[in-house]
Amino acid sequence: MTQRTVLVTGASRGVGRAVAEASLRRGDRVVATGRRSSDLEPLAALGDLVPRVLDVGDEAAIMELGLALQKELDHLDTIFNCAGVYSLQSKRWDNRRTSLETVTDEELVHVFRINAVAPMLLTRVLRPLLAASPSGGRVVNLTSLLGSVSVKDTPGDYAYCASKAALNIMTRGLAAELAGDGIICVAVTPGWVRTEMGGAGASLAPEESASRLLATTDSLTRADSGRLIDEHGGDLPW
Numbered sequence: 199m200t201q202r203t204v205l206v207t208g209a210s211r212g213v214g215r216a217v218a219e220a221s222l223r224r225g226d227r228v229v230a231t232g233r234r235s236s237d238l239e240p241l242a243a244l245g246d247l248v249p250r251v252l253d254v255g256d257e258a259a260i261m262e263l264g265l266a267l268q269k270e271l272d273h274l275d276t277i278f279n280c281a282g283v284y285s286l287q288s289k290r291w292d293n294r295r296t297s298l299e300t301v302t303d304e305e306l307v308h309v310f311r312i313n314a315v316a317p318m319l320l321t322r323v324l325r326p327l328l329a330a331s332p333s334g335g336r337v338v339n340l341t342s343l344l345g346s347v348s349v350k351d352t353p354g355d356y357a358y359c360a361s362k363a364a365l366n367i368m369t370r371g372l373a374a375e376l377a378g379d380g381i382i383c384v385a386v387t388p389g390w391v392r393t394e395m396g397g398a399g400a401s402l403a404p405e406e407s408a409s410r411l412l413a414t415t416d417s418l419t420r421a422d423s424g425r426l427i428d429e430h431g432g433d434l435p436w
């Protein structure tokens with residue numbers, strides 16, 4: 199099989215790290231991005247690594263990286279938008295410290311910027327490389343059940359929930375806009391994963407979540423574009 203070239207954000211730790219590791223181990227060329235090069239260096243031992251420092255909250259840096267990659271690569275098969283934040287007050291999803299009393303402009307804007315805006319900007323600048331993928335480019339946006347509007351019945355978590363709901367609807371818009379380029383865009387939840395965000399009591403190890411994400415990504419067809427997908431490959435409620 200031809201080697202795939204994939205880009206992973208948030209490759210420093212958590213689900214993004216596991217996706218980068220699993221992709222490298224199976225022989226993919228991996229553009230692994232993170233905020234510190236020291237976090238990425240250990241990945242080089244696993245395979246064909248292209249490490250790139252990127253703070254996804256920095257629009258200029260996203261554009262700079264995208265333009266540099268357009269010179270270095272002839273195509274990109276998949277972007278895994280894994281970088282994410284829960285809140286400014288807590289890295290853990292279940293601390294429930296983000297209520298109406300504590301939510302701020304700074305919190306809402308920061309969480310939206312990382313979780314929803316960054317995947318859009320990356321997709322915009324990497325569109326030509328995705329369109330050049332011989333197998334059809336894929337944009338895999340990591341979302342959450344907490345972004346499902348129809349099941350939201352808990353208080354608080356305004357920034358995180360709304361940012362993932364925004365990411366979901368933008369993914370549908372991207373699916374429609376990029377269909378002509380043969381690019382498949384989906385929002386997929388990694389499940390409840392034992393990372394800094396998911397906590398130690400979560401049900402899935404990062405490696406198991408990554409393995410499911412890769413299986414789902416590999417199985418995507420054009421008919422799947424615009425879907426909101428759960429950790430088993432089924433449909434997540436909108």
Ligand SMILES: NC(=O)c1ccc[n+]([C@@H]2O[C@H](COP(=O)([O-])OP(=O)(O)OC[C@H]3O[C@@H](n4cnc5c(N)ncnc54)[C@H](OP(=O)(O)O)[C@@H]3O)[C@@H](O)[C@H]2O)c1
Nearest residue numbers: 208210211212213253254281282342390391393394395396
């Ligand atoms: N864990 C779960 O149970 C769960 C459930 C549903 C959805 N998700 C989603 O899955 C994705 C991965 O979550 P996770 O559990 O792996 O989270 P995590 O363990 O908290 O890791 C977050 C990742 O995002 C990166 N990141 C945060 N801000 C960044 C920025 N400004 N620029 C670049 N990278 C940044 C972190 O990098 P640093 O090391 O530099 O901070 C880290 O690599 C997220 O989108 C999350 O919302 C997770």
